[in-house]
Amino acid sequence: xxxxxxxxxxxxxxxxxxxxxxxxxxxxxxxxxxxxxxxxxxxxxxxxxxxxxxxxxxxxxxxxxxxxxxxxxxxxxxxxxxxxxxxxxxxxxxxxxxxxxxxxxxxxxxxxxxxxxxxxxxxxxxxxxxxxxxxxxxxx
Numbered sequence: 702x703x704x705x706x707x708x709x710x711x712x713x714x715x716x717x718x719x720x721x722x723x724x725x726x727x728x729x730x731x732x733x734x735x736x737x738x739x740x741x742x743x744x745x746x747x748x749x750x751x752x753x754x755x756x757x758x759x760x761x762x763x764x765x766x767x768x769x770x771x772x773x774x775x776x777x778x779x780x781x782x783x784x785x786x787x788x789x790x791x792x793x794x795x796x797x798x799x800x801x802x803x804x805x806x807x808x809x810x811x812x813x814x815x816x817x818x819x820x821x822x823x824x825x826x827x828x829x830x831x832x833x834x835x836x837x838x839x840x841x
Contacts, residue, residue, distance in 0.1 A: 709827050715819070719732070720794055723779050728769065737767060738767070739769065739821045739823075740819070743805050744771070744815065745801060749785070755770070769790060770791065771804075772792065773795055779792040805817045816832070817833075
């Protein structure tokens with residue numbers, strides 16, 4: 702990913718990326734888009750604690766959004782995590798951290814959050830972002 706790093710705002714088109722899922726197959730927003738909203742979850746720490754609520758709410762979430770989870774873990778560790786939590790979505794490996802760095806950028810030297818959630822509309826434009834459980838406040 703070679704885009705300039707800026708915080709994503711509502712209405713922004715999400716930059717496409719391709720990472721490997723737990724089967725080693727290519728996955729990303731354009732590949733995973735099935736004509737309904739897509740939620741991207743970037744988890745950088747405390748994986749089981751941060752991702753367990755998504756597993757608990759899987760049935761409800763699947764009815765309204767597709768979901769992709771991105772971690773800095775290896776494909777094998779993501780596979781183990783997905784099995785342990787019984788996650789029904791793609792868990793993508795961003796071992797180099799480039800994609801996560803782009804999507805979790807906050808500017809101003811702020812620390813990267815452990816969990817960033819980006820909700821996209823069916824056209825892959827940002828609807829909302831949340832960092833560590835707090836909705837982002839966007840300045841108009």
